[in-house]
Amino acid sequence: MASAFEYAPAPESRAIVDIAPSYGLFIDGEFTEAADGKVFKTVSPASEEVLSEVAQAGEADVDRAVQAARRAFEKWSALPGTERAKYLFRIARIIQERSRELAVLETLDNGKPIKETRDADLPLVAAHFFYYAGWADKLDHAGYGANPRPLGVAGQVIPWNFPLLMLAWKIAPALATGNTVVLKPAETTPLSALFFADVCRQAGLPKGVVNILPGYGDTGAALVAHPDVNKVAFTGSTAVGKQIAKTVAGTRKKLTLELGGKGANIVFDDAPIDQAVEGIVNGIFFNQGQVCCAGSRLLVQESIQDELLDSLKRRLSTLRLGDPLDKNTDIGAINSEEQLTRITSLVERGESEGAERWSPACELPTSGYWFAPTLFTNVTQAHTIARDEIFGPVLSVLTFRTPDEAVAKANNTQYGLSAGIWTEKGSRILAVANKLRAGVVWSNTFNKFDPTSPFGGYKESGFGREGGRHGLEAYLDV
């Protein structure tokens, strides 16, 4: 659909970010090369421009970082909580001060729209550090008994979809509880974690308390398997999560996993259609659908299917895809070529299995990794696109007639991370929310996050909770 309104470009300046041509590993408070000298390049998914060259941690580096964290643990865990709290408050403040720089950096490295890094990621990152800072000197009151102890060295592996936010989710509670960390950011988005190392330097954080090791899956595997790591936290795919669970089997390592999802967004016939449409869009097209808790299965009551889909298609036609640094951009780039290939192949599978594909008229940039917002109708529960996590801007639409059928279909998945309910009936919200097997249920809203709120999955979406009082448990010996 030709847009009725043309927008002048409104690009955010990238001058605020000074990206060095190369970065090292951050171990024991210093940037250092990898022991074997390996490096890899990180590119901007929107343009394929090489942003920087980053040291790639190998096994020897993992060992060095874990040792540094172990040495730092003794002093860090012995610090009074009030002092640890102040470091975390400092970090939170510095993140707020540098949030524009970090937002632009994140958008460059990840491909997500500046609108989202600026208005969602960065405020939440700062909020998480603020929230957990306040816990550091109140652990006796967290409900885990008097004087709960930290575990030791936490090995943390995070994904590329929310690089800095996932770092905050992992590092803030770990430090608040007195653990030290070795964190591996994803290979496609290492930069914001390396900038975070500089935030730690500015905050005066003691050496070795936070160590950052960019690398690929083998780096993460070495970290998870390291015998001197006491706690493993992973956010990423279910397949890798299962592998990690096998690796730590038979050890005393504490494990939390935040894995995939196939969230059902259920729209009842009495739902406010306009609000539901916004929620559906937010549920699946936020962050290009590269969200583990995305509402990737739309379950719509049969009687309003046509009306809802008409509104939804009309709304999708107004979404603006393009330069992530443009402040008017709704849909940015897919994070990597590999991810684009995966989305493409699953979408082709959807078509070949007989589902009906629809996208708004949408011009894709010629360089970079792009995928138009897509929805599938005539989807059945047996279809691959209704079962497998696509992790892209692809919505599968299914229908139902009764609340029981909606619940049965929503729960018909190996996953159990998120779900949405759209209805004007309060009793129906509560009744349906009770029956959904999912860790987060958004009623008449979607994709809301807050540091005070426990987040995590049922079933194969993993175990453990991040956020809130519950999030402390993962890092305490309880």
Place this chain on the structure above:
Amino acid sequence: MSDKSEQQRLSVFKTYKLYVGGKFPRSESGRVYEVTDSKDNWLANAPLSSRKDARDAVVAARKAFGAWSGATAYNRGQVLYRVAEMLEGRRSQFVHEVADAEGLSKSKAAAQVEATIDRWVWYAGWTDKIAQVVGGGNPVAGPYFNLSSPEPTGVVAVLAPQESSFLGLVSVLAPVIATGNTAVVVASEKSPLPALSLGEVLATSDVPGGVVNVLSGRTSEIATPLAAHQDVNAIDLAGADDVLAKELEIAAADNLKRVLRPQPVDDWSTTPGIDRMTAFLETKTVWHPTGSLGASGSAY
């Protein structure tokens, strides 16, 4: 059996059977094994459960999960308390069985049984309190009503401790069902009789069939299919040794079961914390807007 009056009449032996889906089947394999007391005297033949028995028990536990997890916490507390009442009535039977099973004097066995009944009562009182202790409202920075509450994980496989045949068994079973899960219990391999008799108690209390299923036999043989079972949501490895526990934990990773690793317990009689309940609970966070309403009367 040295009692003179018993020597004058031939006592009636009991055929011990499994407890699955509210019924008392023999093992489908038709196998039994000899259970002896601490001095190697024959006590009974216990069913030697097979993989098929384990799978049948999972089916029964899954079938029972909806109603049991959906029952009110008050109702679950009433049902559990009823079990304690039934246990009290069978006190002497259990004292006898525990004494035989663990080679304890009558008075020590009696203390074990009393502690067990009290343990059951303790958990009966937890059903309607745990949600308040581990759940609550979250003060989110926005116009949202947001609540986290605990929910049962689902079907839990419980490998009962090997040494403490009754107190240990109840200490791992009661927290699982108090919170709304259903259980497939593998009794102590060497001393399964108190567990099998507990099945009879459960059957005559108000616990719905399938909520607890009791299997006897070789722990490793029954636990292996349970740990690998795709419809089991969690496993308590209390009764597994280190080698078996690792093997089972690896198998359990295949569908990301919640795993409670063996925790060294010196004395089951000390008051437990809430860890064994929270190990098999999920936290669900529900959000709802509270913001101002738009023209349509709805908020987003």
